[in-house]
Amino acid sequence: MRGQISFLAPxxxxxxxxxxxxxxxxxxAGLFVLEAVEKDGVRLFVLDAGTCLPDYTPVISDEQSAxxxxxxxxxxxxxxxxxxxxxxxxxNLMAPIVVNKSTGVCAQVILEGHDWPLQLPLGQRAA
Numbered sequence: 001m002r003g004q005i006s007f008l009a010p011x012x013x014x015x016x017x018x019x020x021x022x023x024x025x026x027x028x029a030g031l032f033v034l035e036a037v038e039k040d041g042v043r044l045f046v047l048d049a050g051t052c053l054p055d056y057t058p059v060i061s062d063e064q065s066a067x068x069x070x071x072x073x074x075x076x077x078x079x080x081x082x083x084x085x086x087x088x089x090x091x092n093l094m095a096p097i098v099v100n101k102s103t104g105v106c107a108q109v110i111l112e113g114h115d116w117p118l119q120l121p122l123g124q125r126a127a
Contacts, residue, residue, distance in 0.1 A: 090119040
């Protein structure tokens, strides 16, 4: 997946930005950069959960699915934000970015009622 995506609401900390370009990093299967269209230098690194985290099985609410126009799970791509730090890279499994792969509409959703970690060290199992 690549191209233009638009958030239903700005991602936390990036208001008022909603339009981003999703670009795969060459040579790193499943690693992408999200770059803000409206402001140079604003970017997030994300991983395709289906490629990089096969044990990660988030469930979003019916309301979240409807807002994104998702008819079935296969209509979605799930991305997780990767954060590099001094002790390594972590991924946020509590708040994935769910993208309707047909329309490019997306949202960063909070998975309430689940025990997914907010900072899972990259390389550890998601389950």
